[in-house]
Amino acid sequence: MSTVTITNHPLIQHKLSILRDKNTPSKDFRALVSEIAMLECYEATRDLQVQEIEIETPVAKCIAHNLEGKKLAFVPILRAGLGMVEGVLQLVPSARVGHIGLYRDPETLTPVEYYCKLPADISERDVIVLDPMLATGGSAIDAITQIKKRHPKSIKFMGIIAAPEGLAALEKAHPDVDIYCAAEDQRLNEIGYIVPGLGDAGDRIFGTK
Ligand code: PRP
Numbered sequence: 419m420s421t422v423t424i425t426n427h428p429l430i431q432h433k434l435s436i437l438r439d440k441n442t443p444s445k446d447f448r449a450l451v452s453e454i455a456m457l458e459c460y461e462a463t464r465d466l467q468v469q470e471i472e473i474e475t476p477v478a479k480c481i482a483h484n485l486e487g488k489k490l491a492f493v494p495i496l497r498a499g500l501g502m503v504e505g506v507l508q509l510v511p512s513a514r515v516g517h518i519g520l521y522r523d524p525e526t527l528t529p530v531e532y533y534c535k536l537p538a539d540i541s542e543r544d545v546i547v548l549d550p551m552l553a554t555g556g557s558a559i560d561a562i563t564q565i566k567k568r569h570p571k572s573i574k575f576m577g578i579i580a581a582p583e584g585l586a587a588l589e590k591a592h593p594d595v596d597i598y599c600a601a602e603d604q605r606l607n608e609i610g611y612i613v614p615g616l617g618d619a620g621d622r623i624f625g626t627k
Pocket residue numbers: 495496497498499520521522523527529549550551552553554555556557558584610618619620621
C-alpha cells in the first residue's frame with residue numbers, strides 16, 4: 419500500500435498560505451511553488467541509497483557518502499508540474515527531466531494526453547512525478563501508467579495540495595507509489611476544483627487567466 423506523507427513543516431505551511439491567497443501575483447506564486455517543491459523534495463528523497471567513498475579533506479583521509487547509481491528522474495505533468503522543476507533541480511542538479519503533457523477535459527474531468535518524452539535510461543532511475551494539484555487523481559494516475567510502461571526502478575508522486583478523493587484514487591490505482599504532498603484539503607467541488615485549494619495552478623503559474 420502507498421504511504422502518504424503530508425510534509426506540514428512550518429516553513430512549507432507558511433509558504434502555502436501565501437500560495438493559496440488569491441491576491442498573490444504570478445511572479446510570487448511561481449517562486450513559492452518552486453520553493454515548496456524544493457522543501458518537499460528533501461523529504462521525498464530521504465530514502466535514496468548512498469555508497470561509501472574515500473576522500474581526502476585538507477586535514478585527513480576519511481570515508482564519506484555519495485548517491486549511488488543513476489539516481490533520479492523528475493517528470494513534471496504539463497503544465498503546472500513545470501513550476502516545481504526548478505526547485506527540485508536545485509536539490510538534485512544531476513537528475514534527468516522527462517515531460518508528460520496532460521490536461522483535464524473540462525466536461526468529463528478525464529485526462530487527455532498530448533506529449534510524452536522520458537529519459538532514455540529511465541529503467542535505471544527512480545522517478546518522482548511532479549504536479550502541484552491532485553484533484554480527482556486522473557492526471558497523476560494516467561501519467562504514472564504511461565511511465566510504468568518504461569519500467570523505472572521506482573515511482574513516487576509529489577504534489578502540493580491533494581483532495582481526499584485524489585489521494586484515494588491514486589492509492590487504489592497505483593498502490594506501489596508513495597505520495598508526498600504539503601496539504602490534504604477538504605474536498606472537490608462540483609467542477610472538480612480542490613476546496614479550498616488555490617484555484618487553477620497552471621493559470622496562476624503562467625498568468626493565463
Ligand atoms: C491541473 C493540474 C493537474 C490536474 C489535476 O491541470 O495541474 O494536472 O489539473 O486534476 P486531476 O487530479 O483531476 O486530474 P490542468 O488539467 O488544468 O492542465 P494545465 O496544467 O495544462 O492547466
